[in-house]
Amino acid sequence: MATAKNQKRWRDRHRDEKRQLNVMAATDVHESLDMLVRTYSLSGKGDAVAFACFIGDRLMERADDNPDTARLLAELAEDYHRSR
Structure with missing residues (x-):
């Protein structure tokens, strides 16, 4: 984990992007x-984003070998696009 000093430096440099x-x-x-x-x-929202990506990666890997997982992933993708 980054030190508090490094985190502050990053936040100061990227304040506008982070706000957006x-x-x-x-x-x-x-x-x-x-x-x-x-x-x-989890340790925070950033960790939650990484965890969600991890879950997505693992589901895609399993979908290659498991038709039920592939079907579930396709349904989740449809649900996501429908909700947007």
Whole structure:
């Protein structure tokens, strides 16, 4: 983990970009990230994003060999696009 000094330096340099990302993300995304943090004992929203990517990667790997997983992943993708 980065030191507090390095984190502050990064935040100072990227304040505008970080603010824009926060504005762009919908409230339900933040709530979902908070739920992932609580449910899986993650260290924060950034860790929750990494965890969600990890889950997606593993599902795609398993979908190659497992038709049920492939079907589930296709349904989840359809649901996601329908909700946008």
